[in-house]
Amino acid sequence: xxxxxxxxxxxxxxxxxxxxxxxxxxxxxxxxxxxxxxxxxxxxxxxxxxxxxxxxxxxxxxxxxxxxxxxxxxxxxxxxxxxxxxxxxxxxxxxxxxxxxxxxxxxxxxxxxxxxxxxxxxxxxxxxxxxxxxxxxxxxxxxxxxxxxxxxxxxxxxxxxxxxxxxxxxxxxxxxxxxxxxxxxxxxxxxxxxxxxxxxxxxxxxxxxxxxxxxxxxxxxxxxxxxxxxxxxxxxxxxxxxxxxxxxxxxxxxxxxxxxxxxxxxxxxxxxxxxxxxxxxxxxxxxxxxxxxxxxxxxxxxxxxxxxxxxxxxxxxxxxxxxxxxxxxxxxx
Amino acid sequence: xxxxxxxxxxxxxxxxxxxxxxxxxxxxxxxxxxxxxxxxxxxxxxxxxxxxxxxxxxxxxxxxxxxxxxxxxxxxxxxxxxxxxxxxxxxxxxxxxxxxxxxxxxxxxxxxxxxxxxxxxxxxxxxxxxxxxxxxxxxxxxxxxxxxxxxxxxxxxxxxxxxxxxxxxxxxxxxxxxx
Numbered sequence: 001x002x003x004x005x006x007x008x009x010x011x012x013x014x015x016x017x018x019x020x021x022x023x024x025x026x027x028x029x030x031x032x033x034x035x036x037x038x039x040x041x042x043x044x045x046x047x048x049x050x051x052x053x054x055x056x057x058x059x060x061x062x063x064x065x066x067x068x069x070x071x072x073x074x075x076x077x078x079x080x081x082x083x084x085x086x087x088x089x090x091x092x093x094x095x096x097x098x099x100x101x102x103x104x105x106x107x108x109x110x111x112x113x114x115x116x117x118x119x120x121x122x123x124x125x126x127x128x129x130x131x132x133x134x135x136x137x138x139x140x141x142x143x144x145x146x147x148x149x150x151x152x153x154x155x156x157x158x159x160x161x162x163x164x165x166x167x168x169x170x171x172x173x174x175x176x177x178x179x180x181x182x183x184x185x186x187x188x189x190x191x192x193x194x195x196x197x198x199x200x201x202x203x204x205x206x207x208x209x210x211x212x213x214x215x216x217x218x219x220x221x222x223x224x225x226x227x228x229x230x231x232x233x234x235x236x237x238x239x240x241x242x243x244x245x246x247x248x249x250x251x252x253x254x255x256x257x258x259x260x261x262x263x264x265x266x267x268x269x270x271x272x273x274x275x276x277x278x279x280x281x282x283x284x285x286x287x288x289x290x291x292x293x294x295x296x297x298x299x300x301x302x303x304x305x306x307x308x309x310x311x312x313x314x315x316x317x318x319x320x321x322x323x324x325x326x327x328x329x330x331x332x333x
Numbered sequence: 334x335x336x337x338x339x340x341x342x343x344x345x346x347x348x349x350x351x352x353x354x355x356x357x358x359x360x361x362x363x364x365x366x367x368x369x370x371x372x373x374x375x376x377x378x379x380x381x382x383x384x385x386x387x388x389x390x391x392x393x394x395x396x397x398x399x400x401x402x403x404x405x406x407x408x409x410x411x412x413x414x415x416x417x418x419x420x421x422x423x424x425x426x427x428x429x430x431x432x433x434x435x436x437x438x439x440x441x442x443x444x445x446x447x448x449x450x451x452x453x454x455x456x457x458x459x460x461x462x463x464x465x466x467x468x469x470x471x472x473x474x475x476x477x478x479x480x481x482x483x484x485x486x487x488x489x490x491x492x493x494x495x496x497x498x499x500x501x502x503x504x505x506x507x508x509x510x511x512x
Contacts (some may be wrong), residue, residue: 048502126417133484
């Protein structure tokens with residue numbers, strides 16, 4: 001194997017050419033070369049380092065609003081704010097508007113409701129990143145805060161499925177309605193805690209979050225389910241025609257969680273002294289949340305039906321007795 | 334040494350060097366099937382268990398020639414396991430060429446109930462194809478968002494962006510060290 005000088009020159013030329021071509025490729029890294037990938041240079045390594053670091057900084061910063069998030073948060077705040085306003089005004093018609101907003105915006109438009117999966121996520125620390133879900137965190141924060149302040153307000157006004165079934169109850173003629181007897185109702189309300197407990201235990205044992213599909217119907221707003229899910233939903237809605245708010249009262253695991261939290265309720269519903277003997281509110285309550293003189297906070301969704309009655313001077317015995325006493329007591333001047 | 338055997342030797346040494354560091358592990362059948370769909374020009378795949386667990390794809394231009402590295406691929410859940418979407422992690426297989434260009438994305442598995450409206454639609458993974466790791470790769474800039482599923486789309490995009498950048502950085506640093 002002898003190498004002539006001309007072959008060496010040829011080899012050198014070839015190496016020089018390869019080197020030049022390589023250099024040109026590196027220089028042209030930014031240029032459009034869709035077919036032959038140009039190798040990345042060390043400069044790109046530095047650029048990558050900077051980008052990766054920047055990304056991690058954004059991860060940590062909490063106040064990173066983009067336009068989309070701002071719109072999301074504003075609209076959600078408006079819906080939540082209106083719900084609070086309707087609650088504070090104790091207005092039946094405003095509550096109806098609030099339901100429609102929840103069904104339309106939180107339901108069919110955003111398909112974003114508090115779910116048992118959020119409880120799973122909190123348990124294993126796998127909640128969404130804050131910068132991806134500012135609106136989501138606003139909803140969670142509102143739900144927790146309003147539950148501690150007033151009780152299960154979320155269930156009564158914000159939850160799109162709850163709003164939907166309550167609206168169904170207004171539309172469906174009452175002759176279809178079957179009210180479970182008190183002894184049964186008293187026991188059935190604990191079923192939702194069993195559902196929640198079982199779901200949490202199952203999740204902790206298996207790590208499977210998909211169980212939400214079969215224990216809550218909130219996915220319906222995405223109109224994206226399998227045959228079994230749609231069948232279960234149809235059965236549930238049909239049953240709700242006869243037993244109002246069936247899901248919320250007996251089956252909802254989120255309601256169970258909020259029910260536990262609502263034991264801390266700060267601003268409770270006032271009761272008159274007369275409430276110990278009067279059954280008017282107890283009979284009116286759609287939620288079975290009144291038992292004699294007591295209000296079961298974990299069942300009450302702050303629908304305001306009883307509070308409107310308290311204020312009604314023509315119906316509530318508290319005012320009737322006062323008027324009666326006033327009429328029959330001789331005035332002492 | 335002939336002019337023909339020299340490049341061959343370099344290739345063999347390069348593969349040996351990669352092999353020595355990479356501690357190749359078995360690629361499961363399911364992973365290989367997914368990889369083959371994403372990088373059709375590759376013949377063999379190798380699993381590399383580094384800080385950024387990933388796959389390397391090799392192709393033989395001719396049946397008798399040595400396989401050459403043609404691409405990298407990774408599962409987002411391996412490199413960015415802490416990126417959570419609305420209902421947990423989104424498992425995606427992302428393929429890169431050696432120049433840091435995304436050559437394909439496949440959504441493998443997720444729990445998102447809103448999937449149908451966002452990442453399950455072919456147009457979500459498709460829009461990453463041909464984008465470079467130095468591109469913004471951000472929802473609202475060069476990636477389309479879907480209002481209904483912002484959490485899902487944002488998290489999926491971040492997992493792809495951060496994973497692709499980290500793997501490319503690791504690969505580049507390794508190449509620089511070899512030089």
